[in-house]
Amino acid sequence: MINVSALTHDYGHGRGVFDISFDVNGGETLGFLGPNGAGKSTTMRHLMGFSKPQKGTVSIAGLDCTKQSRQIMEKVGYLPGEVALPEGLTGRAFIKMMQDMRGVKDGGRTDELLERFDLDPGGNVKRMSIGEKRKLAVVAAFMSDPDILLLDEPTSGLDPVMQEEFISFIREEKQKGKTILLSSHIFSEVEALCDRIAIVKEGRLVSSVDAADVRHGLHNIMTLEFENAKDFTEFSKAPLDFKLRDRRLLKCSVVVDDDQINRFIGAIKRFKLKSFEEHSVTLEEYFMHFYKSNKTFGGAAA
Template sequence: MKTIEVTGLTKDYGNGKGIFDVSFSVDKGEVVGFLGANGAGKTSTIRHLMGFSKPESGKASIMGKDCFKDASLIQENIGYLPGEIAFMDNMTGHEFIKFMADMKKIKDSSMADRLIKYLELDTSVRIKKMSKGMKQKLGIVIAFMQDAPILILDEPTSGLDPLMQNKFVELIKKSKENGKTILMSSHIFEEVENTCDRIVMIKNGKIVADRDLEIIRNDRNKHYEIIFAEKNDAEIFKKRYPESKIDENRIIMTGKDDINRVIKDISEYKIEDITIRHQTLEEVFMKYYGGEK
């Protein structure tokens, strides 16, 4: 039995908006990155998993239970961070954490205390006076403090500075070590690459890719950027590699060309600079999105 299973999930909001025949699953202890442009259907799918929306057809289940019918039972085992968090602005961070802990029947506050310290969050501040980053930290504390076996996180590092983003990555890694099952939507590709086992991509409400991250790493094209001393040499070189792009004396090419062959061909010319790297996850994502952001 899959920990999270989505089968043929459909909800049509009209004008091409919604989710259509969405199917994917997450195994116990797996970390899956859920990628897609704004409006692609990530949040809508997550809302179905949380039992907030009833599908027109298809099914979402967690631990074998129907996400809509058994929502309250399922939510007891999920740490959830929504994309748009509803706060009680007149409360302090401390008061809100206590309010949520009481609602979730969390008796032990030690996990919340550790998270507050780790994220360097001042909980004495009233929520209405908190910055976006502080509010996001507060949301992370709420999601993780019940030490739930399943985490569903919608854009978890939105508004965090790079230092806190790195701390969050370490928090996910630790959670993974502890056997938690995590579904995380994110726009930060480095974050996904550093934490996830698999990525599921959604475009226009439909799944366009579901791939193991290790396979993507091994299958990525190489990206070459070569600066020739002479513009004429760049033009001659381009004829050997017609798929490459040329800009003055700079050649940019992406592919699975044998690196030894490329270097041998380059050695015939005077080169000012060369950069060779693998495609980034973002570049792979853009390939599936056909240039759309």
């Protein structure tokens, strides 16, 4: 449904997007992750037809985003990363303007959205708080009930209650079969919503993984503290994937995947332990590691 093919836009000094390719299938939610300045918003702006690729193509539902940007704007719900609202309008006037632009005749859905996100559109947009402006942009993006959504850090600026509300709202949208590209820095949001995750770094796509594979592939780390040095020393020789062996504290940490659990239990049962702790690697730790290093991991590197 969404296709980005060899998208390149070099802004100089190593900035921009370089040879980015990915697809989002119909009904799928793709999480678009990456550090600040990685190229997420730039890619989305190209998909909306606001910027023209220097090389490569971008299309949505068979429409060329660059040449058919008018149709794209009608078809796609876009929530920009930075909401710039026209000065001097009330929220209500802005909504009316957006309804006219998007050809929304029935304001029923708009009213539902206003109520759901608890927004009073009566005031001047200039005097709205960051969160209120964000909510207004959410209402504008969803008012025409589009099948395809480009959401650029949709919950930034929303309070925790509204973030949760937004996540359950997107869950319902997913159930209706919507196709969504969602950029985010919030791992819990990505974990809750995305079927697949693409990671962009310094303008290049460095990884594309199935969220289910990531969840499944996450490790469990067992930390054991031994009662005596003899047991510690003996256990340390076991053929296991040790992350840490601290002779002074008599502590070991071992990576134990689900399929190794029985072997692990067999290996520990004859030793005297002082403490035992299990810790799962979270999606956040998994990606943080990736953000910080140049490693690629998990499934097909793009």
